[in-house]
Amino acid sequence: MLTAETIAVTNIDNSELTCAKCNAACCQLEVMLITDTGVPEQYIDRDQWGGETMKKLDDGWCICVDRETKLCTIYENRPWVCRIFEMGSYECSDEFIAVNQ
């Protein structure tokens, strides 16, 4: 079945789809904190119901992206959602295209 995701994947050369060639596209998504991985308190936003997400800055990226290197500055303690976001997945492809092209 042709879906938006498959269209996105076919529009990009898979050899281009690597984090090294990306602009930390997925780090512009809302990142929910589901488990405690040791994210420092100052990087966490809480809503009125106690829901936790990574803080974002006005440029749209997660507060923990190094703005020069576009690498994660809390890699060892990054949230679960960041750990399971798979390079080369449909979701990755969508974000890669949205930010880099």
Ligand code: SF4
């Ligand atoms: S969007 Fe994909 S290629 Fe870009 S940083 Fe995230 S996982 Fe890597």
Ligand code: SF4
């Ligand atoms: S915690 Fe790290 S990997 Fe996760 S969105 Fe922020 S900068 Fe990206």
